[in-house]
Amino acid sequence: MPNTSNYKLNAAIANSKYTDLLPYKDGSTTNEFLQRIVDILLDFVKATNDRKEKILDFHHPEEMQNLLDLKVPEKGVTLQQLVNDCATTLKYQVKTGHPHFFNQLSCGLDLVSMAGEWLTATANTNMFTYEIAPVFILMETVVMTHMREIIGCNWKNGDSILAPGGSISNLYAFLAARHKMFPNYKEKGIATIQGQLVMFTSDQSHYSVKSCASVCGLGTDNCLMVPSDVNGRMIPSELEKLIVERKAKGHIPFFVCCTSGTTVLGSFDPINEIADICETYGLWLHVDAAWGGGLLLSKKYRHPRLSGVERAHSVTWNPHKLQGALLQCSTIHFKENGLLLSCNSMSADYLFMQDKLYDIQYDTGDKVIQCGRHNDIFKLWLQWRAKGDEGFEKHMDRLMELSEYMVKRIKEQPDKFYLIMEPEMVNVSFWYIPTRLRKMPHTSAREAELGKICPILKARMMESGTLMVGYQPDDRRPNFFRNIISSAAVKESDVDFLLAEMDRLGHNL
Ligand SMILES: *Cc1c(COP(=O)(O)O)cnc(C)c1O
Numbered sequence: 001m002p003n004t005s006n007y008k009l010n011a012a013i014a015n016s017k018y019t020d021l022l023p024y025k026d027g028s029t030t031n032e033f034l035q036r037i038v039d040i041l042l043d044f045v046k047a048t049n050d051r052k053e054k055i056l057d058f059h060h061p062e063e064m065q066n067l068l069d070l071k072v073p074e075k076g077v078t079l080q081q082l083v084n085d086c087a088t089t090l091k092y093q094v095k096t097g098h099p100h101f102f103n104q105l106s107c108g109l110d111l112v113s114m115a116g117e118w119l120t121a122t123a124n125t126n127m128f129t130y131e132i133a134p135v136f137i138l139m140e141t142v143v144m145t146h147m148r149e150i151i152g153c154n155w156k157n158g159d160s161i162l163a164p165g166g167s168i169s170n171l172y173a174f175l176a177a178r179h180k181m182f183p184n185y186k187e188k189g190i191a192t193i194q195g196q197l198v199m200f201t202s203d204q205s206h207y208s209v210k211s212c213a214s215v216c217g218l219g220t221d222n223c224l225m226v227p228s229d230v231n232g233r234m235i236p237s238e239l240e241k242l243i244v245e246r247k248a249k250g251h252i253p254f255f256v257c258c259t260s261g262t263t264v265l266g267s268f269d270p271i272n273e274i275a276d277i278c279e280t281y282g283l284w285l286h287v288d289a290a291w292g293g294g295l296l297l298s299k300k301y302r303h304p305r306l307s308g309v310e311r312a313h314s315v316t317w318n319p320h321k322l323q324g325a326l327l328q329c330s331t332i333h334f335k336e337n338g339l340l341l342s343c344n345s346m347s348a349d350y351l352f353m354q355d356k357l358y359d360i361q362y363d364t365g366d367k368v369i370q371c372g373r374h375n376d377i378f379k380l381w382l383q384w385r386a387k388g389d390e391g392f393e394k395h396m397d398r399l400m401e402l403s404e405y406m407v408k409r410i411k412e413q414p415d416k417f418y419l420i421m422e423p424e425m426v427n428v429s430f431w432y433i434p435t436r437l438r439k440m441p442h443t444s445a446r447e448a449e450l451g452k453i454c455p456i457l458k459a460r461m462m463e464s465g466t467l468m469v470g471y472q473p474d475d476r477r478p479n480f481f482r483n484i485i486s487s488a489a490v491k492e493s494d495v496d497f498l499l500a501e502m503d504r505l506g507h508n509l
């Protein structure tokens with residue numbers, strides 16, 4: 001990044017204040033100020049894509065506080081100070097779009113989606129009514145219908161909504177499922193349910209599923225964690241066993257969450273087998289494809305991973321993950337139309353009047369438990385316009401190809417890296433092996449040692465600022481690295497860099 005003091009306003013206006021901008025004053029000050037801000041943003045975009053730049057400039061929180069002037073002042077600062085503040089802010093921000101950032105499920109900086117986000121910020125509207133967001137509301141209808149058609153041809157007449165994140169999307173699925181089974185719950189509450197509701201999800205599923213049980217009054221003990229196999233996929237016979245056990249106790253099983261693309265291992269639960277069980281026992285089937293949903297766009301990788309997804313009642317799908325839409329962009333889809341509205345509508349008189357000028361089915365705000373809703377559709381619509389289905393498909397195939405390349409490179413260096421499993425997605429789970437452990441046989445004692453190395457090697461990555469890869473433990477093993485390739489910026493040479501850099505930073509551990 002260029003020096004933060006490089007962004008000089010014209011000397012004549014450097015001491016100007018916000019009151020010299022629109023709407024207080026006409027004139028060129030507004031232009032000049034916004035132009036400098038855009039300069040800063042463009043430099044950040046360039047630095048993000050420059051492999052010679054660091055990903056981050058790490059400081060501990062106390063030290064960081066001393067580097068920054070964050071206080072909210074009694075008297076407002078000058079425009080020049082605001083420009084400097086913006087530059088300083090980005091100077092210390094982690095560049096999540098850098099080709100060597102492999103740390104998160106949302107990586108990359110898609111410039112078209114970003115342009116969309118800029119426009120969204122400028123339009124600054126709220127998504128609750130057609131009245132104040134006519135174009136955006138129509139875009140939402142078009143894109144959501146398109147996504148449902150991709151899920152399955154029998155989904156065309158269903159319903160969808162954008163939600164603030166996959167966790168909330170999963171909550172919408174839970175609410176709709178309960179509403180479908182107990183339509184009086186909305187008015188009468190908990191007393192209408194004579195018995196203990198229970199839900200099922202795999203032990204690898206996202207924690208937001210369990211959180212539904214806590215938020216919605218079941219209690220987390222009634223969100224049953226179905227065991228998974230060694231590849232991280234739910235075992236259907238274990239699901240059935242748990243359903244039968246709970247039914248025998250007089251409980252009411254009602255909801256099964258099937259994960260398509262688990263957060264840590266990137267595994268896909270067998271949807272068809274789980275759907276059969278749900279049909280037998282009359283349970284709602286939700287597919288949490290927050291992470292894996294992007295692969296619906298790939299003819300090559302969709303099957304067998306997401307085979308059977310059209311049999312679900314609801315699907316969570318986050319374009320802000322594999323598809324690289326800017327944060328946040330999460331969608332929840334229902335095969336049956338009308339449930340969202342009947343479940344969530346409160347018919348607020350001051351927003352959703354029934355006697356409006358236009359067709360009020362376009363007032364989507366009454367379908368959600370929020371009031372105001374951020375505009376998350378424009379950046380996705382614009383990105384989809386740019387790429388087309390074809391561009392998204394190529395993008396998905398490329399990410400998968402790069403992950404296959406990484407697996408191949410790991411296998412070529414068995415002394416330095418240990419592949420934990422053949423991945424189904426772009427999550428590559430492995431250990432790095434420092435020199436002193438290379439001759440040791442691979443036992444649980446070595447795994448324990450390799451696990452201890454992860455946090456130290458990660459700290460070295462962050463201090464050097466050259467690489468970021470995530471690690472975590474799971475039920476079966478101590479800490480291990482989980483690499484994610486979900487950025488269009490990554491090339492084969494970056495994968496080579498990643499492995500070489502881990503070795504450079506970690507060989508003497
Ligand atoms: C990321 C993730 C979620 C949660 O999505 P947020 O947008 O972070 O709330 C839910 N389920 C799975 C499988 C995920 O990977």
